[in-house]
Amino acid sequence: MRFTRFGLSTLRDTPAEAEIVSHQLMLRAGLIRRLSSGLFTWMPLGLRVLRKVEAIVREEMDRAGALEVLMPAVQPAELWQETGRWEKYGNLLLRMQDRHQRDYCFGPTHEEVITDIARRELRSYKQLPVNFYQIQTKFRDEIRPRFGVMRAREFTMKDAYSFDVDQAGLEQSYQVMHAAYTAIFERLGLKFRVVDADSGEIGGNRSQEFHVLADSGEDAIAWCDEDNFASNVETAATTAADGEALAPELELEKVSTPNTKTIEELTTLLSLKPEQTLKTLIVEGDEQPVALVLRGDHELNAIKAAKIPGVASPLTMSDPATIVRVTGCKPGFAGPIGLKIPVFYDHATKVMSDFVCGANEADMHLTGVNFGRDIDTPKTVDLRNVVEGDSTPGGKGTLSIARGIEVGHIFQLGTSYSEAMNATIQDQDGNDVTLLMGCYGIGITRIVGAAIEQNNDERGIIWPEPLAPFDVVLIPINMHRSDTLREAAEALYAELAELGLDVLFDDRDARPGVKFADAELIGIPHRLVISDRGLEAGELEYRHRRDDDSRMMKREDALNLLKESSLS
RNA sequence: CGGGGUGUAGCUCAGCCUGGUAGAGCACUGUCUUCGGGAGGCAGGGGCCGGAAGUUCAAAUCUUCUCACCCCGACCA
Numbered sequence: 001m002r003f004t005r006f007g008l009s010t011l012r013d014t015p016a017e018a019e020i021v022s023h024q025l026m027l028r029a030g031l032i033r034r035l036s037s038g039l040f041t042w043m044p045l046g047l048r049v050l051r052k053v054e055a056i057v058r059e060e061m062d063r064a065g066a067l068e069v070l071m072p073a074v075q076p077a078e079l080w081q082e083t084g085r086w087e088k089y090g091n092l093l094l095r096m097q098d099r100h101q102r103d104y105c106f107g108p109t110h111e112e113v114i115t116d117i118a119r120r121e122l123r124s125y126k127q128l129p130v131n132f133y134q135i136q137t138k139f140r141d142e143i144r145p146r147f148g149v150m151r152a153r154e155f156t157m158k159d160a161y162s163f164d165v166d167q168a169g170l171e172q173s174y175q176v177m178h179a180a181y182t183a184i185f186e187r188l189g190l191k192f193r194v195v196d197a198d199s200g201e202i203g204g205n206r207s208q209e210f211h212v213l214a215d216s217g218e219d220a221i222a223w224c225d226e227d228n229f230a231s232n233v234e235t236a237a238t239t240a241a242d243g244e245a246l247a248p249e250l251e252l253e254k255v256s257t258p259n260t261k262t263i264e265e266l267t268t269l270l271s272l273k274p275e276q277t278l279k280t281l282i283v284e285g286d287e288q289p290v291a292l293v294l295r296g297d298h299e300l301n302a303i304k305a306a307k308i309p310g311v312a313s314p315l316t317m318s319d320p321a322t323i324v325r326v327t328g329c330k331p332g333f334a335g336p337i338g339l340k341i342p343v344f345y346d347h348a349t350k351v352m353s354d355f356v357c358g359a360n361e362a363d364m365h366l367t368g369v370n371f372g373r374d375i376d377t378p379k380t381v382d383l384r385n386v387v388e389g390d391s392t393p394g395g396k397g398t399l400s401i402a403r404g405i406e407v408g409h410i411f412q413l414g415t416s417y418s419e420a421m422n423a424t425i426q427d428q429d430g431n432d433v434t435l436l437m438g439c440y441g442i443g444i445t446r447i448v449g450a451a452i453e454q455n456n457d458e459r460g461i462i463w464p465e466p467l468a469p470f471d472v473v474l475i476p477i478n479m480h481r482s483d484t485l486r487e488a489a490e491a492l493y494a495e496l497a498e499l500g501l502d503v504l505f506d507d508r509d510a511r512p513g514v515k516f517a518d519a520e521l522i523g524i525p526h527r528l529v530i531s532d533r534g535l536e537a538g539e540l541e542y543r544h545r546r547d548d549d550s551r552m553m554k555r556e557d558a559l560n561l562l563k564e565s566s567l568s
Numbered sequence: 569c570g571g572g573g574u575g576u577a578g579c580u581c582a583g584c585c586u587g588g589u590a591g592a593g594c595a596c597u598g599u600c601u602u603c604g605g606g607a608g609g610c611a612g613g614g615g616c617c618g619g620a621a622g623u624u625c626a627a628a629u630c631u632u633c634u635c636a637c638c639c640c641g642a643c644c645a
Contacts, residue, residue, distance in 0.1 A: 012594060012606070013580040017638060027579095037637070091569095143569085146638085263644070279643055292643095300643060317642035331642095477604055513605035520605095531604070541604095 001470070003506045008045055010518050020216045022452035023148030025461050029522045031448070038145030038153030045522060046448070048469035048502075050156070053447050054135055056187050056466060057158050064180035066131040066160055071113045073137055077103035079112035083420040094141045106139040111417045111439060114161040118435055119423035125165045128425070129173050133160035135444060148449055150405065151218070155445045162438040165427055167414075170436040174206070174412050177440045181210055181408050184442070189464030190451055193404060195221045196231040198303050206412040210442075211404025212450040221404045222386050226397035233401065234303050236386040237393050238347055245353040245377075250368030258363040261332030263296040266365065270356065273297075278349060278357035278369075280334040282323045282341075284312040289326050291343040293336050293357075298348060298384040305383055310342055333358040335366060337375055346383035405450040406443070413437040461523030462545050470504040471566055472496060473524040475516070477531035480509040489530050492540075492555075496528075499563050520545065526562055 011028045018024040026032045031046030042050055058068065077095075080086035086093075086105075094106040107113070114132055122128070135158045145153050162173035178194075185192045190212050197209040209232055211221055223230035231237075260266045267274050277296030282289050283305065290311055294300055306313035320331050326341050327334045335358035336343050352371070359366045371377040388401045417423070418435040427433045448467070455462045463469070474496065476489040493505045504524060506515045519527055529541035529550065540558045543550035553561070 009578085009595080011579055015579065016574085016581090019639080034637095144639095144641095274644090281643060283642085294643075297644085302642090315642090475604095481603080511603060511605085511607065513603095513607085515606095516604085517606045529604080533604085 001502075001504050003504060003508050006044060006504070008043075008522075010521055018148060020147050020150070020453065021456055022150070022216075022449040025452055025456060025521070026148055026449065029461055032149065034148075038142060038151070040149055040152060040154075045469050049448050049463070049467050050445065052467050052469075053188065053444050054156075054158075057184055057442055057444065058135065060180050060184045060187070061133050061158070061160065063183075064131070064176050066133045066180075068134060069117075069132045070134050070136060071107070071110050071117075073107050073139075074104050075107045075110075075113055077105065079116055079421075080105060083112055083115075083417055085112070092140050092142070094139050107136075108138055108140040109157075109441075110134070110136075110159055111161065111413070111437075112421070115417045115421045115423050115435075115437070118161075118163050118418070118437075119421060122163060122423075122425050122435065125425055125427050129162060129164045129169050131160055131162040131173060131177070131438075133158060133440075147216070147218075149445045150449045150453075152445065155443065158442040158444055160440040162440070163425075164436045164438075165425060165433060167436060170412055170414070170438055174410060174438050177410050177438065178208070181410065181440070181442070185210060185212075185408070187466055188447065188451065189466050190407075190447075190454060192407070193221060193223065193230055193402075195223065195404075196235055197409065198232065198235045205414055208410050209406050210408030210410075212407050212447070212454055213402055213404050214450060214453040215403050216453055217403035217405040219404050219406055220385070220401055222390075222399045222401050224392045224394075224397040224399050227392040227394040229392045229394060229397075229399075233385050234301065236399070238382050238384060238386055238390060239393060239395075240347045240350065240380060243351055245351050245371055248353055248368070248370040248373055250354045250370075252369060252374050253367045254359055254361075254364055255367055256363060257333075257365045260363075260365070266356065267296070270365075270367070272356060276352075276355050278335065278352070278355055280336055280339075280343075280358055282318040282326060282334060284316040284318055284322075285310050285342065286312060289318050289322055289341055291326075291334065291336060291339050291341055292346075292383055293343060293349055293378075294346045294384055295348045295352065296356075298346065298387070300383060301385045305344075308344055308381060308383075311344075327358075327360045329360055329362045333360065333362060333364060335360055337366065337369070343378070344383060345378040345380045347380040348384065349378070350380045405446065405453065407447050407450055408440075408442045410440045411438060413439055456523075459517070460521035463523040463525060465525050465565070468523065468525050469502075470524050471501045472526040472528060472562055473504045473506060473519045475506045475512070475519060475527065475529045477512050477529060477533075479507070482532055485530065485532055485535060488535055492528070492530060495559065496562065499559065499566065501562060501566050526565065528558060528562075 008030050010030050014024045015027045018027055030043050032040045032042055034040055077086055096104050138157045139154050142153050145151055164170040164173055192210055192212050195209050197207045220233040222233050222236040260269050263274050263277055274297035279294050279296050281292045302315040305311055306315040323331045338360055355369050356365055356367045357369055386399055390399045415434045418437055423435045424432040425435055451467055452461050474493055479486045479489055496503045525545050527543045534540055538555050539552045540555055541550045542553045542558050
């Protein structure tokens with residue numbers, strides 16, 4: 001491809017809207033352009049990368065025996081009403097009507113459609129197992145689209161759905177996908193981790209996420225290699241603290257703490273560590289509000305909390321008026337003592353002594369509080385996010401925490417959709433049995449952002465070679481003033497293409513610095529510079545995007561090097 | 569949804585407070601010089617100053633409404 005014919009425009013300035021490095025670089029390198037909030041056009045350069053991702057995913061899915069289909073992006077409301085998700089999915093679902101005022105949605109996922117296919121097409125267990133997949137555009141009306149293609153509203157997803165006659169079959173299908181996903185992310189050249197996960201909106205039993213590791217990731221993941229444990233922090237369990245609380249040393253005392261609504265203000269005022277405080281959060285319950293009590297330095301885990309019987313799901317913080325009603329004081333001074341509503345304590349609070357908590361009285365806290373003496377010793381539950389250094393559920397090690405970008409998610413759905421939609425099949429004994437489903441997603445567009453997030457430097461993108469839009473960039477120096485060089489450059493360009501390499505030939509009449517800067521910004525792995533200088537010696541200058549320096553090579557050696565790298 | 573912020577050239581932004589001919593850098597066109605790490609000169613093109621209403625002799629600038637985009641989201645940040 002000739003640069004002058006490729007319609008690529010790069011930006012020197014970083015557009016103000018981009019917050020994270022991958023978004024900035026995607027805009028600067030001309031991979032994408034924004035149309036509207038969460039909507040992006042993939043420009044020629046970006047589309048090349050996207051197609052590479054798709055191709056790898058498609059190859060591995062095919063290899064795993066999955067069958068490619070293409071379902072409609074627009075889906076009738078009736079299907080979603082069958083599974084109850086027309087209501088349950090909420091505002092994330094983009095709804096629309098046709099000219100007859102019939103309701104439709106733009107598909108955010110395709111369980112309903114594929115289950116409909118399955119109940120029509122699948123009659124006998126002999127047709128199983130089967131796994132249908134597609135690579136397709138989805139739309140989710142995100143509350144807050146951000147980070148460019150990482151959390152866009154419209155995006156490309158590979159979604160696959162397996163069907164089995166029994167649980168053993170489902171587990172087998174699930175493992176096949178687990179292996180296929182591992183192969184995909186390895187081939188993409190990304191550093192990733194597989195973690196246990198919450199099954200969330202889609203429902204079902206076992207579920208694991210594939211995360212590309214990156215500091216800007218929206219998810220926190222906890223792992224411990226000694227214990228072979230890895231989980232999204234959303235679901236990583238904490239265990240009940242060992243041991244007993246120390247004997248009280250301090251007397252219960254009520255102290256004035258005006259305008260200290262946060263733990264930070266409280267610890268500053270009283271010269272405490274956050275670990276010596278309790279915080280009490282009032283949330284909505286099924287019948288009445290409930291209080292959740294955590295150690296001051298811990299974070300509430302909304303998913304865990306919402307699963308406690310009596311707590312409203314999804315977790316909803318009570319409004320200030322309710323807090324006043326149940327605690328008798330303004331927000332910021334709630335404490336467990338004297339509350340007339342159910343109170344749930346986190347495991348970590350069990351071993352606390354001589355701690356500080358709100359007094360349920362405006363501008364007052366209690367100090368020297370102890371379980372057993374001032375309040376009943378509580379039964380504790382798992383309410384908080386794990387933190388670095390927590391012991392693992394298996395007890396063999398401690399947890400490390402890293403951030404990740406969720407790029408793949410596999411679920412054992414079981415019968416949640418097939419039952420609601422009456423998708424059954426005949427087994428060997430001639431009985432009708434409900435199909436067991438698995439579903440498996442990969443965020444195709446998100447992978448492009450995640451890859452950049454993990455591979456960049458101050459000059460720009462550094463593509464992993466399997467994703468690079470071009471294998472090699474050919475930069476002639478001052479070609480427009482030397483016919484000899486032009487001929488040599490053209491010949492080299494033709495020869496590289498002949499080798500099956502994707503070549504970007506920078507034929508612009510531009511100064512070398514401009515060409516180097518652009519080549520580095522768009523991140524082409526291999527760079528060949530051809531100049532009058534080297535031409536006489538029959539040499540080219542070679543440099544890999546990750547190299548610090550370039551080196552002169554004989555023309556043939558350079559060609560061989562590129563040939564080999566394109567084969568590997 | 570709630571809170572905050574920003575809308576001026578393709579991009580980054582100044583001008584707005586204190587109303588009076590719409591600006592800079594980058595990008596773009598032509599031309600000359602330059603030519604191995606984002607060159608320089610000269611000459612150009614490009615703006616419903618997000619939209620509407622209002623105040624005024626006069627509005628990018630003041631007022632109101634509206635739209636779009638960005639950031640933040642219970643404890644903690």
